[in-house]
Amino acid sequence: xxxxxxxxxTLAQVGDALIPQLEPHFGAPTxxxxxxxxxxxxQKAQSSLIAYEHTRVLIPRGTVLDESNDAHRIAYAFEMTRxxxxxxxxxxMFVIHLTLLLLASAYLRRFGPxxxxxxxxxxxxxxxMAGVFIVAKxxxxxxxxxxxxxxxATVPLWCTFAxxxxxxxxxxxxxxxxxxxxxxxxxxxxxxxxxxxxxxxLLFLNRxxxxxxxxxxxxxxxxxxxxxxxxxxxxxxxxxxxxxLYFGLDSPLLGIVGGGALxxxxxxxxxxxxxxxxxxxxxxxxMDLTDLENPLLRKMAEEAPGSWEHARAMANLAxxxxxAIGADALLTRVGAYYHDxxxxxxxxxxxxxxxxxxxxxxxxxxxxVSADAIMAHVVQGAKLLxxxxxxxxxxxxxxxxxxxxxxEYFWHKCKQRGNPKNLTEExxxxxxxxPQTKETAILMLVDSIEAASRTIQPPEKAKFEEMIQRIIFxxxxxxxxxxxxxTLEELKILIVKMADTLVAMYHGRIKYPWQEKDERRxxxxxxxxxxxxxxxPGVKPSPSGSxxxxxxSSKPN
Numbered sequence: 001x002x003x004x005x006x007x008x009x010t011l012a013q014v015g016d017a018l019i020p021q022l023e024p025h026f027g028a029p030t031x032x033x034x035x036x037x038x039x040x041x042x043q044k045a046q047s048s049l050i051a052y053e054h055t056r057v058l059i060p061r062g063t064v065l066d067e068s069n070d071a072h073r074i075a076y077a078f079e080m081t082r083x084x085x086x087x088x089x090x091x092x093m094f095v096i097h098l099t100l101l102l103l104a105s106a107y108l109r110r111f112g113p114x115x116x117x118x119x120x121x122x123x124x125x126x127x128x129m130a131g132v133f134i135v136a137k138x139x140x141x142x143x144x145x146x147x148x149x150x151x152x153a154t155v156p157l158w159c160t161f162a163x164x165x166x167x168x169x170x171x172x173x174x175x176x177x178x179x180x181x182x183x184x185x186x187x188x189x190x191x192x193x194x195x196x197x198x199x200x201x202l203l204f205l206n207r208x209x210x211x212x213x214x215x216x217x218x219x220x221x222x223x224x225x226x227x228x229x230x231x232x233x234x235x236x237x238x239x240x241x242x243x244x245l246y247f248g249l250d251s252p253l254l255g256i257v258g259g260g261a262l263x264x265x266x267x268x269x270x271x272x273x274x275x276x277x278x279x280x281x282x283x284x285x286x287m288d289l290t291d292l293e294n295p296l297l298r299k300m301a302e303e304a305p306g307s308w309e310h311a312r313a314m315a316n317l318a319x320x321x322x323x324a325i326g327a328d329a330l331l332t333r334v335g336a337y338y339h340d341x342x343x344x345x346x347x348x349x350x351x352x353x354x355x356x357x358x359x360x361x362x363x364x365x366x367x368x369v370s371a372d373a374i375m376a377h378v379v380q381g382a383k384l385l386x387x388x389x390x391x392x393x394x395x396x397x398x399x400x401x402x403x404x405x406x407x408e409y410f411w412h413k414c415k416q417r418g419n420p421k422n423l424t425e426e427x428x429x430x431x432x433x434x435p436q437t438k439e440t441a442i443l444m445l446v447d448s449i450e451a452a453s454r455t456i457q458p459p460e461k462a463k464f465e466e467m468i469q470r471i472i473f474x475x476x477x478x479x480x481x482x483x484x485x486x487t488l489e490e491l492k493i494l495i496v497k498m499a500d501t502l503v504a505m506y507h508g509r510i511k512y513p514w515q516e517k518d519e520r521r522x523x524x525x526x527x528x529x530x531x532x533x534x535x536x537p538g539v540k541p542s543p544s545g546s547x548x549x550x551x552x553s554s555k556p557n
Contacts, residue, residue, distance in 0.1 A: 002101035013133075016137075026065045031061065035147065037186035059072060096181060121280075129171070132151075132155055152197060161271060188232065192224045203220060207283070214261070217263040217265065228256050276391075296338065297338075309352075310352055310450065319333040327439050331394070335397030338394055342384060348361055368423055378398060403433070407430070440484065461500065468494075472491060
């Protein structure tokens, strides 16, 4: 993956140098904008004095190159060092991009948030980075505006929105080095992009309010502008803001601030596309999916009402647990709503959908057939959700909430019958995959905990904690949580939080007067029924011990 994207980015970087028609010539309009990086120049004045200064040369596209113009000669000389593209320089650029992408990939796989370890997320992220790089190249080649307008901070803002800031910081550094390579690693350009991306990510404080991206981008631009002024002062000994603003849109300072604001605008208005590309789902979409009028939720409520009530109870417990460890609580709630949609295909195969006294169809099936019917809801649920246009991060809950566990009941039933077909436990193993994120792991735990909680009497916190610990230990022992990224500290927090939530769910209530009256009447009737009949002298109690003559006769001695 890194190799492929490094090739794409390198080709985009040197692509214009491979086209002879884009080569500049003196006396003719230049077909592209020529940009010379900020650098030091030594000039010899008429008085034989040596002048040392720093400057940035920009020749807009369409300018007729004049050989008597110093700036034009410098620009032409610099441009000809790129043409034709030299194999050694191209190979060196390829190595730079490949190294950066490999480092990013290694971080995402080993140390990033659990969702960034998924291949589809890395493909989306690298694709987004490559897209922004290509846009930056086109901007530099065909526009006369300052290079500081390039909105590189857009990608770090998307990473902050979809993942977290540490990943955004890493991606910002990678993107900055790639973008600055377009100008031979122009130092002020490099410093500004790093500062603007870091500041924008830090200023984006609340992911629940994506409009803050615009203010964060503007704030990042202002901070980067301050950094630029300090850097220019170090190089040139002064920084005249008035002179900077005099150039209007061509001003580097205005480009720095405007580029930050532009990055915030693009990050906000293109976030729906970005979160899909990054394998995530926006809060707006998640809020829509919580609407109980959604056709898929109505289907579940009508065709598998018991499973729907189980899912709703799970949603409350899972959301509270996810919030306690800083996971995506809203995504976890939505996943709980939809994870058992596959049970609508054959709802009567699941005990929660049977009416009181209704016979289960498993009584007439072989254990392996029953297991297949139960396991099918994982595959069928994922298909129903994808056909219904549900985002993949939500579909993931359907095929991971049982992981790769064995259906112990039917496997045990098969062995009790002597296992006549010589089956192994693999025939009774769910066809899904282990949870890959903290959110899906929480739902797996809650799926078992919510069902087991109904058997705890009395509903005390200590009993709930013991039950939760047993379930978590079982999942750990079978390796179901190995790939989810949950730490021992987070598991400890989950135990306490889920126990508190269950206590709150099953708390006792004060009885109404009519309930107390009914209880007293039933209690009184039970005492009367249990009291022994007064015995006359010589009357022997009945064998039942109740003294009722209808159950045994007694005769005087």
